Amino acid sequence: MATTRKSARTTPAAERPHPDATRRSQRSRQAIYAAALALVGEVGYPKTTIEGIAARAGVGKQTIYRWWSSKAEVLLEAFLDLGEQAVHAQGQEAPYAIPDTGDIAADLKAVLRATVDQLYDPRFEAPSRALAAEGLVNEQLGREFVAKLLEPSLQLHVDRLRAAQAAGQVRPEIDPRIALELFVSPLAQRWLQHTAPVSYAYTDTLVDYALHGLAPR
Amino acid sequence: MATTRKSARTTPAAERPHPDATRRSQRSRQAIYAAALALVGEVGYPKTTIEGIAARAGVGKQTIYRWWSSKAEVLLEAFLDLGEQAVHAQGQEAPYAIPDTGDIAADLKAVLRATVDQLYDPRFEAPSRALAAEGLVNEQLGREFVAKLLEPSLQLHVDRLRAAQAAGQVRPEIDPRIALELFVSPLAQRWLQHTAPVSYAYTDTLVDYALHGLAPR
Structure with a gap:
């Protein structure tokens, strides 16, 4: 093409x-x-x-x-197109970027709230769930969708966490690719497996726990 | 019965x-x-x-x-039986308990390593994956398996985190049911969706990040 x-x-x-x-x-x-x-x-x-x-x-x-x-290719492009439409609907100019207001906690909370909205969008939920289910048992399809859809969005978190490291808001020895999972994966699991309800208060809490840790400071 | x-x-x-x-x-x-x-x-x-x-x-x-x-009932009992067998194979007396050595980091690392072993056990992996896949699209089945298999094992983490709160190793205002997801859900997502490799070093890192947070101390 x-x-x-x-x-x-x-x-x-x-x-x-x-x-x-x-x-x-x-x-x-x-x-x-x-x-x-x-x-x-x-x-x-x-x-x-x-x-x-x-x-x-x-x-x-x-x-x-x-x-x-x-x-599989049709669906991959259909999801990419859906993601682009969602970005345009939010009036964002640069698609696929996490805001950098200088406050890592606020920016992560905002992006997780937007992710909640997208996950429970009726246009998105049933097809995403069907595709995720197939990806669990069809490893080739699963890996292709992870590589082309999920991982690029996770890399935006990596970029934002690196900027936070440069700004002294995240410890320099932290691996951002693992760190992002502390707040992204819990939301993904609650959505995918219906393990517990999801709310903005919940995703805000995930960000606070991940940044400040569970142990006393 | x-x-x-x-x-x-x-x-x-x-x-x-x-x-x-x-x-x-x-x-x-x-x-x-x-x-x-x-x-x-x-x-x-x-x-x-x-x-x-x-x-x-x-x-x-x-x-x-x-x-x-x-x-669904046959499979539920088959998984419960498999879990009990795994516990007995490890020579544990009290099934379904997380050790309490007084060191929350060490205990969580040990239990996550054991979880890795179980997730990638050939007797367990394919059936668990097939059932998880069905649970994503068949909400009733998914909720039943979460309630009877997943949630009881998560409650063991809740109990262990409560003991850690009593011992002053976890902040008292933390909600243990959310806190456990910081290390349990990332492993679950990597295993379920093949998003990235899993190793003991990885699960150890999750525990360290979750306990001590990403932000500077």
Whole structure:
């Protein structure tokens, strides 16, 4: 796809896609993403098929195969697109960044509250849960989604914790990739496994405990 | 079952189960547990059936229905039995207790290392993963297994953290049910979602970070 887009610049006018065609493509893509997310949430990953996605999106099967080679790829891009939409909906300019107000506690609390909102967003919850469930037993799919969706968002926490180390708010010997799990993983487990209720007060508490520790100071 | 066992005390000798019959029952139960765990690990929860468990265990379907009303119940007891076996294998007298040597850091590190061993035990890993996956999308099953298997083991951490509060090693205002998640949930997420490797060094680090916090002291 990257090659196609790049070469379009020098394509003679007669061969360029008509603006209406581009808009139609974009509409088809959005319809395919929506159909893929809805289906996987409703029937689970194993029963979601390219045929089913095409039928629900009102496009031909070949339209999907022209752009993607598997349902896993369609779903991966559908989730990436959903994440971008969520960022735009919050009016953020730079997608995928954790704010740096200079106060690490406040910034982590804000991002965890936004994560709570996203996890329990009805458009997101059922498909994410279905995909996470499949990722537990289908190790290849699980690793691909972790690498392409989860790990990039965790790296934003790494970046923010490194900035906090530079500012003297986090101890220099702390490994940020492990440290972030003290507040990210508890929320993930409560959401995934319904182990206990989730609230902003809960995620705020996680940040306070992680930063200040359980032992007396 | 509890009622049956209780009333056996006053059952006339002629009606009491013969010792050989009791041993056969026990052998059948163990065969059913093993078959249920193996099957759910191999084909997943949805495709595991009472018929399949009976065939693999070499017992009649009615033998299973005499003792349990659903495959979820069979699996729940199979996991409880597996946990008890693991405790006995470690030579512990009191099952399901976290040691209290007076050093909260050492005790939490020891219990997390033992948890790592259990999570990656081949008899345990595939069935646990299959069941966790089903629990994500089947909320009723998920909640039942959390209530009967996961939460009781988390309560042992609550008890140990309360003892540490009494000993002045954990701040009195800390909520132990949230605090335990700082080290339990990261390990659970790495194991469940393959987000990163697990080692004793990693779980030791989680305990140190959780107790002493990320911020400078």
